[in-house]
Amino acid sequence: MRAVVVREFGGPEVLDLVEVALPQPGHGQVRVRVAAAGVNPVDAVTRSGALARAGLMAPRAVTGIGWDVAGVVDALGAGVTRFTPGQRVVGLRDLLDTDLGTYAEHVVLDADAMAPAPAGASLEQAATLPLGGLTALQALDLLDLPAGATVLVTGAAGHVGGFAVELAALRGLRVVALAGQDDEHLVRRLGAEWFVPRTHPDIARAVRESVPGGVDGAIDTALLGVRALAAVRRRGAFVAVAADAAPTPLRGIRVANVWITADGEALARLSALAGDGHLTLRVADTLTLHHAAHAHHRLETDRLRGRLVLTP
Known part of the structure; x- marks a missing residue:
């Protein structure tokens, strides 16, 4: 599958679209077929190396990029009963030190970091909610x-x-x-x-x-x-x-x-509010994974209202 990673820190140009092995869910985990991944400031400071320099993540050879995700449940690990294959979901990856982030065709998350996607919203809109x-x-x-x-x-x-x-x-x-x-x-x-x-x-x-x-x-x-x-x-x-x-x-x-942490129960409440029209999901623009570097450039230079979203 394809995923965007960083092998050396720097500007948007260091974002690299590569082929990697399909990840497998472990106990208590869910694999999501990604429909949309939100582009957030934390992605840019991860890519730049600012978080590593601040001691918030350990140096590593390959760093996955992306926290927000919306998509469809693709596979379940042992012990997962809250979700079913084919279900529309949103989730948050809050662990920095991983090889793969949500800028990918598939991502594996802990089940307790996920929630049903907002009713009536597109998955591109849903991807703007978690973080x-x-x-x-x-x-x-x-x-x-x-x-x-x-x-x-x-x-x-x-x-x-x-x-x-x-x-x-x-x-x-x-x-x-x-x-x-x-x-x-x-x-x-x-x-x-x-x-x-x-x-x-x-x-x-x-x-x-x-x-x-x-x-x-x-x-x-x-x-x-x-x-x-x-x-x-x-x-x-x-x-x-x-x-x-x-x-x-x-x-x-x-x-x-506020040091953000994934919280599936809280995310489910937010998703319900969004589905009922009480929270506004704003997409600034949608781009493909191939244009991740351009998305980061726009994140740092444009005055955006809403989130840029990447789609595999």
Whole structure:
């Protein structure tokens, strides 16, 4: 089968489409015939070697690329009863140190990292859900705010930010969305009550004009750090979504990083919400595996709304 791998770190040009042996599922695992794989920033930093240099993955001769997947169950390992051959599924590969990722014709995942695909959605749309949706969900869980509390979402029109706005609104949180000026209509449609343009010279002051005293919490998908922290009230909560992006916990603010983990049960809940129309699945464009390098170039240079998706 074909798969995209990296043998040496670098720019998009190091992505190599190769022929590899068909992987076999072990106990508790499922093999998926890939219909679509989401292209995420973590794929780019893996490819570049940034994660290896940061000590988040061990050096290896071949590194698989891709976390998000949607497809059809192709084979079951021993002990798997939750899925059946031919079933449409979504899943998340959260282990970095592997020879194969989801940029492939087939991928083997642990059964507890998978869920049924959203009803009524194409598999290309479904492939945009796992990493972005779970990151937003786990960030909100870390904030641990009650219904009626206020939350700032930076990068609210982006992939993770959009899910965070929708999921926060579904929890009864009141959302301040920070995004580009031309994204106001989008983020309000996703559920934001207030809007602040990201070009505002003093983001914290702008947020506090809407929410006097500061918001109860913030999810910082735009990696603004202390600029967003200043919008949070004393002893509030703040969650960053990337390594080394969490600011110093000033003013008694509880600060955390969300370290994403696969969670099939949570993914099933997200899939059901998407199937019911409560979560928006946004595909920026679809490309073939052969164009993985071009997809990475666009990921780093284009202003995307939604995810690029690779299809075998």
